[in-house]
Amino acid sequence: AQTVTQSQPEMSVQEAETVTLSCTYDTSESDYYLFWYKQPPSRQMILVIRQEAYKQQNATENRFSVNFQKAAKSFSLKISDSQLGDAAMYFCAYRSANNDMRFGAGTRLTVKP
Amino acid sequence: KAGVTQTPRYLIKTRGQQVTLSCSPISGHRSVSWYQQTPGQGLQFLFEYFSETQRNKGNFPGRFSGRQFSNSRSEMNVSTLELGDSALYLCASSSSALQAEAFFGQGTRLTVV
Numbered sequence: 001a002q003t004v005t006q007s008q009p010e011m012s013v014q015e016a017e018t019v020t021l022s023c024t025y026d027t028s029e030s031d032y033y034l035f036w037y038k039q040p041p042s043r044q045m046i047l048v049i050r051q052e053a054y055k056q057q058n059a060t061e062n063r064f065s066v067n068f069q070k071a072a073k074s075f076s077l078k079i080s081d082s083q084l085g086d087a088a089m090y091f092c093a094y095r096s097a098n099n100d101m102r103f104g105a106g107t108r109l110t111v112k113p
Numbered sequence: 114k115a116g117v118t119q120t121p122r123y124l125i126k127t128r129g130q131q132v133t134l135s136c137s138p139i140s141g142h143r144s145v146s147w148y149q150q151t152p153g154q155g156l157q158f159l160f161e162y163f164s165e166t167q168r169n170k171g172n173f174p175g176r177f178s179g180r181q182f183s184n185s186r187s188e189m190n191v192s193t194l195e196l197g198d199s200a201l202y203l204c205a206s207s208s209s210a211l212q213a214e215a216f217f218g219q220g221t222r223l224t225v226v
Contacts (some may be wrong), residue, residue: 035214045203045217091156093215100169101146101205101215105155 004094006104013082014112020067021077021107023092034068034075035093039106040085048090051075079109087111115140117206119218126225131192134221138185138206144168145187146215147179150201159202162187163209194225 003026013019025034036048051059051068058066063083067076079086092104118137126132138145146169147159158171162181181187185206191198201222205215 037217042219043201044219045205047214050214095215100158100161101207102158103148103156 004092004102004104006090006092006107008107009105010108010110012110012112013079013086015082015084017082018078018080019082019109021079021090021092021109023075023077023104025073025075025092025094027073027094027096029096032094032096034066035095035101036064036066036075036077037091037093037103038086039089039091041088045091049077082111084111084113117204117216117218119202119204119221121221122219123222124224126194126223128194128196128225130194131190132194132223134189134191134202134204134223136187136189136204136206136218138187138204139216142206142208142216143185144207144209145181145185146205146207147187147189148203148205149173150203150220151199156203159189191223196225199223199225 005024032053034051037045038048039045049059049061049064051066058068063080065078089106089108091106093101095101120135144163146161149157160179161169165181176192179189201220203220204218207213207215
């Protein structure tokens, strides 16, 4: 079974600084997608960024980028120029060809002004 | 287009009772997944339905069941409620494409007393 591990239950960052959230996963499949989701205190989960396993180039969405290391099965999220609105729970997720999406336990990010 | 709608938003039940939660996916989405979110366990996958068939199932007891209707709306039922079932239950819908993101509802907060 696929598992997703987020080893940092909590992280904090100073406003305008950069923070990296870690995620590792375990799979024997070759075709899959990886996602980072953000859950603000309002509870609505929203997509931050996604990465296809076949693409070596790391995905980037404005201030959010990933460091995808396929051989190491690592998928970390880097948030640059952190803003107060980035404070939320962040979940790493894995989706395979059978469309079963699995999530990590989450990392709570605090942004200090 | 309308997002994922979950009803009710809040629910208080007594131990031993049963409960039914509802999820209306985004129009055109045929995949609906359910997750249980608790502070200690993060997001736990319950099951996924696609075209009225349960396609995947997480590691939950048989008291947790679900179904999907021809219009893709899904219901989740929990029988013989236990205190430990208190959680936020999230529903997510997506298209069948591997790269498709999951869109989440705001969840149903279930409290068992």
